[in-house]
Amino acid sequence: MAFTIAVAGKGGTGKTTVTGLIVQRLLQEKAGPVLAVDADPNANLSELLGFEVETTVGGLQAETLKKIHDLPAGVPLDRYMEYELHQALVEGEGIDLLVMGRGEGTGCYCVVNHILRRYLDSIQENYPYVILDNEAGMEHLSRRVPQGVDLLLIVSDANPVAIRSAVRIDALADELKLKIRKRYLVLNNLQGNVPEQVSGQIARAGLEVLGEIPHDEAIAALNLEGRPLSELGPGGLALTATKKLLEKALRKEERV
Ligand SMILES: Nc1ncnc2c1ncn2[C@@H]1O[C@H](COP(=O)(O)OP(=O)(O)O)[C@@H](O)[C@H]1O
Ligand SMILES: [Mg+2]
DSSP states (O other): OOEEEEEEESTTSSHHHHHHHHHHHHHHTTOOOEEEEEEOSSOOHHHHHTOOOOOOHHHHHHHHHHHTTOOOTTOOHHHHHHHHHHHHOEEOSSEEEEEOOSOOOSSOOHHHHHHHHHHHHHHHTTOSEEEEEEOTTOTTHHHHOTTOEEEEEEEEOSOHHHHHHHHHHHHHHHHTTOOEEEEEEEEEEEOSSOOHHHHHHHHHHTOOEEEEEEOOHHHHHHHHTTOOGGGSOTTSHHHHHHHHHHHHHHHHTTOO
16 A cells, blocks of 8 residues: 655645655655656656656547547447556656646546546555655645555745745645645745744644754755755755654654
């Protein structure tokens, strides 16, 4: 059974970066293979992981719907779509990536969504870790991982507006009745200490902070050149912080 980590938070606070950092740490620990799912329509996880992605699941869903009435005789829709989905899975060293992308427009997606869910369910069995980089609203999370997530990480920077978003996301997780075994706030991109006003805000909201990831110039430099996080040295600021917080979360879950 895969250990599923979902990363959420206000756009721009570092969801994708934190997802990428966790993937790097899992790979350094040889804890893979890891399945990364980019579930944010403004997808950029593939670039951070150094993948070139041509096919997205959303695109496939739309294409499948168009072809639904003229599949070759004898080819059941689920077999056809599972084959196509497998083409969308990008395979790398210890890490595979599935990009959800856009494409969920009008039309009934019930059948294709059902096939997608079954496909996700079946491939998850092949990975000890699944990590999802989510859109801020998390609308699709319950549909994609109905079995729930083991760890929800809500990412925020030390800005009161981002913390307010984090609090809303925390409430949304309850409203959507997501099955979440453990949830934490991760403070990212910190320059110096967290202002008291912000710590107060976090405490009042009752959010549990898993850890802090500092602003790391090495990430900024890679980002500027469009280079992947795998080029970060293992002893860097952000990766060292990620190692600590991941160990803390996994220790509590008795994974290490
Ligand atoms: N710890 C960090 N150190 C340096 N830069 C960071 C850090 N975290 C995020 N960033 C930068 O902040 C910007 C937004 O991050 P990103 O992960 O794309 O956010 P999101 O996925 O939440 O929209 C990017 O330019 C990224 O490189
Ligand atoms: Mg992102």
